[in-house]
Amino acid sequence: MIHYDLNCAEGHRFDGWFPSAAGFEAQRDAGLIACSICGTTQIDRALMAPNVSVARSDKGSVADTPLSPDQPSPLERLRKEIEANSDYVGLRFVDEARAMHEGRSEARAIHGEAKPAEAAALLQEGVPIAPLPFIPKRRQN
Structure with missing residues (x-):
């Protein structure tokens, strides 16, 4: 699934989930996507920041570090x-x-x-x- 921020011709912004980029375009071209505020079907993708995964460190987090038996919780x-x-x-x-x-x-x-x-x-x-x-x-x- 792909998440897109969408804009209608009236400038309303909303989001949607689609199976693929082609799936979004097919639904849009068929008039199946409508703005929930004004109802127009003139919809396009909005400019959005990329969803970048951050690399995970091999080191455990502080919460993963067990307390020593001498140290009370x-x-x-x-x-x-x-x-x-x-x-x-x-x-x-x-x-x-x-x-x-x-x-x-x-x-x-x-x-x-x-x-x-x-x-x-x-x-x-x-x-x-x-x-x-x-x-x-x-x-x-």
């Missing part, structure tokens, strides 16, 4: 940062977050566990919470 570093700077409240998370939001408890950084419906209810109440991209360490195998 970015997710593990995030986990350690959160665990070091907040209190784990476990299954009491919903009650603790709501109490802090309502002023019944001292505000502090917490993390814990909540069911999806409970988290949705907190968000509807305006309690600022966010899901964490990891499972608590004590719940991992």
